[in-house]
Amino acid sequence: MTTDQTPTYVESGKEFDRDMNYIPDRITADGRDGWPVEPGRYRLVAAKACPWANRAIIVRGLLGLEDVISLGMPGPTHDARSWTFDLDEGGKDPVLGIERLQEAYFARYPDYPRGITVPAMVDVPTGAVVTNDFPWITHDLYFEWRDHHKEGAPNLWPDDVREEMDDVMKRIFTEVNNGVYRCGFAGSQEAYDSAYDRLWTAMDWLEERLTDRRFLMGDAITEADVRLFTTLARFDAVYHGHFKCNRNKLTEMPALWGYARDVFQTPGFGETIDFDQIKAHYYVVHTDVNPSGIVPKGPDLSVWHTAHGREKL
Structure with missing residues (x-):
């Protein structure tokens, strides 16, 4: 660097x-x-x-x-x-x-x-x-x-769910994609507490939404899934510890974790994820969050390749 x-x-x-x-x-x-x-x-x-x-x-x-x-x-x-x-x-x-x-x-x-x-x-x-x-x-x-x-x-932008998808993507951006950053870059305890509560409210909403549907908008991957996936892929490796988003790990949320593996194992997704680069970026560049610059060895990333069982949805 x-x-x-x-x-x-x-x-x-x-x-x-x-x-x-x-x-x-x-x-x-x-x-x-x-x-x-x-x-x-x-x-x-x-x-x-x-x-x-x-x-x-x-x-x-x-x-x-x-x-x-x-x-x-x-x-x-x-x-x-x-x-x-x-x-x-x-x-x-x-x-x-x-x-x-x-x-x-x-x-x-x-x-x-x-x-x-x-x-x-x-x-x-x-x-x-x-x-x-x-x-x-x-x-x-x-x-x-x-x-x-x-x-x-x-078809990443299906007409029949476009209006709902816009609402879903807006909430994912404000509360999850950007929500983890609001936690990690909070400049006060009050700001962090508020960001943390907002993030986990949204994560619980996603857990419930994905309990009975395979993907965010139904049975096919859309742009909404692309937008959520890149945050979920980084969650346990970076956001849980580095950004203090530590109520629980992604692997402890059955629907979200199954969904994340399902998307990861879909051609075009998992091969774009480089966990070594991801961890190097956050833990080395964010010196005000991690002044030591030490990059953690974990977590065990082989779990991303385990069976997800969501085909039945």
Whole structure:
């Protein structure tokens, strides 16, 4: 890990408030934002360590867009400046030729004032970032790149449950995806207690919802499952201890744990999970939460491959 600066995440006395002001441009079939769908033109930069980026990796694979949109993968640790391509030969992305994702942001916005985040879609010809608006990235991979989906690609946004799915995804984002961060980056006991209670209210809701249905919206995987899965995959390895989300482990919730293994064992999901990178990212980068930088050896991750028995649902 480079240490030009130490990134800080916990603001003393305050609750964690995620900055959701992302670059709003979208890559669309009609090119209305100036970025038309064009095979080979864009590179998805997405670190395996990051749950938000993990979503984009999964959706790209499920839809069969690997030969249409290339994938750049930064390493799991970074400093306050940027994600870096330290896993690539010479420490440079082999397509973009850059050492830091920050360079793609500065190629478009020389004074870009916000965090350098993944996932990011980068315009290969110019080397400039197009967007880092992660909810729209996966949405548009499905809706705007349809002409390039593989045959038999899953319907991640089914019309018949769309309205309910929007509500489910909103609650999952605010209470679970972001809820674990509110716990981990709480700057006061009061902020932590509130975040903890909100998280576990939502986890209990999910446990109940998944008791009698195989996936969040029924009998098929949707975008909602992609969004929940990347948090659940990190729960026992990181969030339970590192973020103090420790009422119980995921493995102690029968429906949620069975569901998580079911999704993990579905082609396109488990192979995107790198637990070593995940643990390295959280335990090394978050020095204000884990100042020692020690990465735990556990938990036993072979349990993800055990039978889940949810086919009967």
